[in-house]
Amino acid sequence: MTTSIQICLSSFDPSGPPLCRERPALNGYIGLCIHCPHADRGGGRLRCRRYSRRITVREKYALPAWKRLRREIVDRDGGQCVVCGKGDHLHVHHIDGDPSHDDPGNLVSLCEHCHARAHLEIRRGGEERVRRFLHHSQR
Missing domain, CATH: 3.40.1800 (His-Me finger endonuclease fold)
Structure with a gap:
């Protein structure tokens, strides 16, 4: 059984580029946000700092x-x-x-x-x- 959905350490390094490659319309953008170093995580919420966009839980449930x-x-x-x-x-x-x-x-x-x-x-x-x-x- 999986113990949790892990986020790799590189996901927390904001010096790297966004995973959407500066193209938020890229297919799979929402899935990429979960692991992106430009995502703010806290209080059960995820937000893209780069595009000032909230990533909703419903989007996570599609992963x-x-x-x-x-x-x-x-x-x-x-x-x-x-x-x-x-x-x-x-x-x-x-x-x-x-x-x-x-x-x-x-x-x-x-x-x-x-x-x-x-x-x-x-x-x-x-x-x-x-x-x-x-x-x-x-x-």
């Missing part, structure tokens, strides 16, 4: 590395929601609420209903409340 990791998490969880046991409309939830923290220990399979409930708990009381919800709800 092949994320799709592989997602499949591994769903398989690890037996192809079902860890809260209610449903096996359809599964999402992979970041327990700590940080969409850039892709360590498998921070990811869990939830059906769309339980995923919505987890985000409601985040709004109500943060990460600890979600942990309690997941802990007390698991079968």
